[in-house]
Amino acid sequence: MSVSTRRRFIEIVPFAGLAFVAACSPKVEAPVAVLPTPAAPEPVMPSPVVPSPAPPEPMPATTAGMPMVGEKDAQAVALNYVDDAARANTTKVANHVAGSQCNNCALYSGKAGDAAGMCPLFPGKHVAAKGWCSSWVKKA
Numbered sequence: 001m002s003v004s005t006r007r008r009f010i011e012i013v014p015f016a017g018l019a020f021v022a023a024c025s026p027k028v029e030a031p032v033a034v035l036p037t038p039a040a041p042e043p044v045m046p047s048p049v050v051p052s053p054a055p056p057e058p059m060p061a062t063t064a065g066m067p068m069v070g071e072k073d074a075q076a077v078a079l080n081y082v083d084d085a086a087r088a089n090t091t092k093v094a095n096h097v098a099g100s101q102c103n104n105c106a107l108y109s110g111k112a113g114d115a116a117g118m119c120p121l122f123p124g125k126h127v128a129a130k131g132w133c134s135s136w137v138k139k140a
């Protein structure tokens, strides 16, 4: 074998080997892409029965024994409440109406002659009939 023939043989053998191996190998199917199946939806559990909160206490028909609003209570301070309308801060509250007091306010529910009565702005407490706050509204 000449040198050029030997060189040519060395160049061809690897490719021939590969071709031989490929021809003798079993056919391999192309891999099939397997898509993930979507997860089954979570079973819907029935929501637990939550007892509804107790309804709020209705306003008592009688107000006997109900405490008085204190002028230093947070709500009273916020509304400039005083238990004597004569002490209303008329310079601070621009909408003050002369002669206005709780017992002639639309929100007051005390009876005529009562010293105190209820006002929805101060739940659970009495306001003085002669009291006043900056939310006063003329009784119709």
Ligand code: SF4
Residues within 6 Å of the ligand: 081, 101, 102, 103, 105, 106, 107, 108, 118, 119, 120, 121, 127, 131, 132, 133, 134, 135, 136, 137
């Ligand atoms: S809203 Fe009327 S009844 Fe209530 S505190 Fe004010 S002035 Fe008095």
